[in-house]
Amino acid sequence: MPKISSKGEHMPASPIRKLTPYADQAKLEGKKVYHLNIGQPDIETPEIMLNAIKSIDFKVWAYTPSEGTLSYRKKLTEYYNKLGYNISPENIIVTNGGSEAITVALQTCLDSGDEVIIPEPFYANYNGFACMGDVIVKPILSHIENGFALPPISEFEKLITEKTKAIMICNPNNPTGYLYSNDELSELKDLCIKHDLFLFSDEAYREFCYDNREFRSPMHLEGLDEHVIVLDTVSKRYSACGARLGCMITKNKEVINSALKFAQARLSPGMVAQIAGTAAVDTPSSYFEEVNQEYTERRNILVNSLNKIDGVFCPNPGGAFYVVARFPIDDADKFCQWMLEKFSYNNQTVMMAPATGFYSTPGAGKDEVRLAYVLNKQDLKEAMVCLEKALLEYPGRTESKKLKAESL
Amino acid sequence: MPKISSKGEHMPASPIRKLTPYADQAKLEGKKVYHLNIGQPDIETPEIMLNAIKSIDFKVWAYTPSEGTLSYRKKLTEYYNKLGYNISPENIIVTNGGSEAITVALQTCLDSGDEVIIPEPFYANYNGFACMGDVIVKPILSHIENGFALPPISEFEKLITEKTKAIMICNPNNPTGYLYSNDELSELKDLCIKHDLFLFSDEAYREFCYDNREFRSPMHLEGLDEHVIVLDTVSKRYSACGARLGCMITKNKEVINSALKFAQARLSPGMVAQIAGTAAVDTPSSYFEEVNQEYTERRNILVNSLNKIDGVFCPNPGGAFYVVARFPIDDADKFCQWMLEKFSYNNQTVMMAPATGFYSTPGAGKDEVRLAYVLNKQDLKEAMVCLEKALLEYPGRTESKKLKAESL
Known part of the structure; x- marks a missing residue:
């Protein structure tokens, strides 16, 4: 059998899409999955x-x-x-x-x-x-x-x-x-x-x-x-x-x-x-005003909810529709997979992108996760409730981070 | 000023599109240009x-x-x-x-x-x-x-x-x-x-x-x-x-x-x-039958016309909508450019793709040209009349090829 290129072997899989099979499985099992992993906005095209x-x-x-x-x-x-x-x-x-x-x-x-x-x-x-x-x-x-x-x-x-x-x-x-x-x-x-x-x-x-x-x-x-x-x-x-x-x-x-x-x-x-x-190009400016208003509200919900969760830290960014948050976890890849495979709350779970995929330095971002605020506000709130429960249950939770957060 | 990559320098320009500026100029001068250079069919999309x-x-x-x-x-x-x-x-x-x-x-x-x-x-x-x-x-x-x-x-x-x-x-x-x-x-x-x-x-x-x-x-x-x-x-x-x-x-x-x-x-x-x-995928088979009938007729017109021109040789291909023909010329690149820059017959000319761009071996295809039969039959016929006149006038015409063709 002819061999593929070493480039083809080493090409990185998408950190945003690689957990998709687990999400598909979770859905097959009847779970509702909140997709905060991907930058696909739910906003209507003009x-x-x-x-x-x-x-x-x-x-x-x-x-x-x-x-x-x-x-x-x-x-x-x-x-x-x-x-x-x-x-x-x-x-x-x-x-x-x-x-x-x-x-x-x-x-x-x-x-x-x-x-x-x-x-x-x-x-x-x-x-x-x-x-x-x-x-x-x-x-x-x-x-x-x-x-x-x-x-x-x-x-x-x-x-x-x-x-x-x-x-x-x-x-x-x-x-x-x-x-x-x-x-x-x-x-x-x-x-x-x-x-x-x-x-x-x-x-x-x-x-x-x-x-x-x-x-x-x-x-x-x-x-x-x-x-x-x-x-x-x-x-x-x-x-x-x-x-x-x-x-x-x-x-x-x-x-x-x-x-x-x-x-x-x-x-x-x-x-x-x-x-x-x-x-x-002729999209009226009101479109952008409405969209930015919507994203601002979503960002506020997400950042506030995240920072209220014990052990979580999330900066308040000035643009785009992503945040990178630090969680009290041992390994973001494991955690994001666990959320889809093992966890559910009221038959719901959250899909996120482990931040490790966004770093090139090995080991960096191991306790960080990217969340895209591309869902409506109600769904975002539900997702945050779900996430809070998950972080309490997750077996790889790191106590040190928890203590650090408690001491704030 | 930062330097572009050597890859960027050596990247070949499209042999099909590189003569476009000359065609644009010819059109500005009021010439009708028959485009036999590019594989853009005139056939309607289903x-x-x-x-x-x-x-x-x-x-x-x-x-x-x-x-x-x-x-x-x-x-x-x-x-x-x-x-x-x-x-x-x-x-x-x-x-x-x-x-x-x-x-x-x-x-x-x-x-x-x-x-x-x-x-x-x-x-x-x-x-x-x-x-x-x-x-x-x-x-x-x-x-x-x-x-x-x-x-x-x-x-x-x-x-x-x-x-x-x-x-x-x-x-x-x-x-x-x-x-x-x-x-x-x-x-x-x-x-x-x-x-x-x-x-x-x-x-x-x-x-x-x-x-x-x-x-x-x-x-x-x-x-x-x-x-x-x-x-x-x-x-x-x-x-x-x-x-x-x-x-x-x-x-x-x-x-x-x-x-x-x-x-x-x-x-x-x-x-x-x-x-x-x-x-x-549900395009009716009648579409393909009509299209193939049309292309067959065009190919026949093109191949027959080409082979009738003194010094030209063109095989009769079994598929696609291109032919590569041999012309009695010194240099296909020069000839194709000359057709656009210098030549006209009844204020018309033909744009073709020099075959050199389709060879990787240096010097190969120097007397060959690719013609796409993507124009209607009447235009194809006009283009062939034009081409015949051009080959008679072209200063870089090679006599040896002409003689060879005459002896057939």
């Missing part, structure tokens, strides 16, 4: 976008240009220039989801063995994308105690080698929800200029900033045009994860020209998705 | 598929499972089992276009530096996909004189090293239109078993076989279950290139399990595309 799909009037479902249709890129330019990105359609390559934007950016900028520095915990699939291109991820620990703020620049400096080609951030952050400040971005700017590095800015959650905090992008920084590559998607912005429509944006012409060759190899992004994406 | 798009009734455009929805994979199973593939939904991973099926298969089976043997000329983007994963393509020349039949197995044997992991074929072939026979596939089977190699079978053009010739897949061969990976797409089958919907199929469980990890990293194929793809 009607304007769905209507655009229903109104297609072409006869041939044809390829579009590899970089995306000009009409979609023009419309996107409108959207981004309202944010002050000051771009033109030539700065955009439309991709099959944000995922493809990330892989194309990595391929364009990093060779096999090259290194990208990423503050951890980070979006787990960065590991997978890096594995595809034999790129090395160099993680820098950020800490739950300060809400996962940007680690000191001196920590980045320590990791920079001849092989370092880029820094990657996700802002607001998945999985921590942390929203980077202008000062933090300015520090990264100086670092990237000093060491001539690309700055990849994954902005999938741009629209989700709470408490009147303002989103800032490296695109807003002067003098960084040749360094910044924005990686974006409509998935979360319009609750349209199934559209598989993203883009990469850069003012670096050499990067665009090279990225276009990768885009040409896979021919085209989806045509219907681009039609819908074009319409989506 | 109504059943378009109606499925218009009838979507979901509220949240959500992720689907990474391997594709069960309902789509079940429906696909129906389609493939009618062909005698004898598969179940677990053998399928749905992808964003056939392109993603190819990249996932390569990543799953080949590491950086590993080799895949491909008869050339081959689909140009295989070079790009290989470049993405630092995989080495080892080409084997097939020859226009015998219609680009499978080269002798002894030629494959000569290329096999420790690094050889797979053989890749495209059947019916893009760019040559050659349809592999059962005997040829059997020879490949023996070779793959002897050397324990994967056999990648790109079957994008399966539905397009002419003159009552039967399509045969390596899936029909016994004893090859662990070796065969079928790479497929709905793009050509249903004239739905813009759907970006493909799949990989294999009975090798280790391959499926590993491929699923790559699929999980990019989260999901498109949801609307899968809904449309599910409907498409």
Whole structure:
């Protein structure tokens, strides 16, 4: 039998999806499972976008240009220039989801063995994308105690080698929800200029900033045009994860020209998705206001409930729709699996993503879990009751953490 | 300024799309351009598929499972089992276009530096996909004189090293239109078993076989279950290139399990595309009969017209909707560019793909051009008149070839 690649062997399984068989089994046994594991929002897609799909009037479902249709890129330019990105359609390559934007950016900028520095915990699939291109991820620990703020620049400096080609951030952050400040971005700017590095800015959650905090992008920084590559998607912005429509944006012409060759190899992004994406840019601002109000309330419920649970600590993040919380447990992977396999309360349980999958440093995040607040408020409350009971029952509960919490 | 990757520098530009700026310029100058360069059929997408798009009734455009929805994979199973593939939904991973099926298969089976043997000329983007994963393509020349039949197995044997992991074929072939026979596939089977190699079978053009010739897949061969990976797409089958919907199929469980990890990293194929793809399986057989009738007539027009032109030789292929023809020219790249930049006849010209882009051996295919018969018959005829005039006028015309043709 022919052997698969060592890449294929070592490719990490998704920490978000790997517990799915246990959840399926729990459901077969009649348990209700609250899905806080995955970033699939329950928010409705804007009607304007769905209507655009229903109104297609072409006869041939044809390829579009590899970089995306000009009409979609023009419309996107409108959207981004309202944010002050000051771009033109030539700065955009439309991709099959944000995922493809990330892989194309990595391929364009990093060779096999090259290194990208990423503050951890980070979006787990960065590991997978890096594995595809034999790129090395160099993680820098950020800490739950300060809400996962940007680690000191001196920590980045320590990791920079001849092989370092880029820094990657996700802002607001998945999985921590942390929203980077202008000062933090300015520090990264100086670092990237000093060491001539690309700055990849994954902005999938741009629209989700709470408490009147303002989103800032490296695109807003002067003098960084040749360094910044924005990686974006409509998935979360319009609750349209199934559209598989993203883009990469850069003012670096050499990067665009090279990225276009990768885009040409896979021919085209989806045509219907681009039609819908074009319409989506006209989504009324009231949609986002309502959605952000809803997410703010959910975040408040989740963070308050979590911090009330004995032994649990959860920072209050400024954006996205995730939190990473510390639980009084021995092993987040074991705990999350146990929740599905062994535990139930009123025939209900909660599915969460062990934070270990979001760290690259072995052993890090072992007592942390990512929760996505993508369920309605009532379900979130029920899920938190369930979680509290589970933490009391879980055989791997760590007393030290419990005591620490009690002493607060 | 940060430097792009050497991969990004060396990534080949699409030979099909790289002349586009010249075509755009020709159109600006008011010329009519007959596009025989690209495999974008003008055939209408089945109504059943378009109606499925218009009838979507979901509220949240959500992720689907990474391997594709069960309902789509079940429906696909129906389609493939009618062909005698004898598969179940677990053998399928749905992808964003056939392109993603190819990249996932390569990543799953080949590491950086590993080799895949491909008869050339081959689909140009295989070079790009290989470049993405630092995989080495080892080409084997097939020859226009015998219609680009499978080269002798002894030629494959000569290329096999420790690094050889797979053989890749495209059947019916893009760019040559050659349809592999059962005997040829059997020879490949023996070779793959002897050397324990994967056999990648790109079957994008399966539905397009002419003159009552039967399509045969390596899936029909016994004893090859662990070796065969079928790479497929709905793009050509249903004239739905813009759907970006493909799949990989294999009975090798280790391959499926590993491929699923790559699929999980990019989260999901498109949801609307899968809904449309599910409907498409019920496309009435009359659709395919009409389409094949149309393509047969077009092929006959194209092949007959080409062979009537002084100095031109074109085999009569059994499938797909391409031909590779030999022209009495010094350099196909120069000629195709010249056609757009310098030539016009009645204010018309023809865009074709130089065959050089479909060869990996330097210098091969220099007097060959790929033509796609994706235009209606009248346009094809006009394009051939245009081409004949162009070959008479082209300053790089080679007299030796002309003489050879005259002596036939």
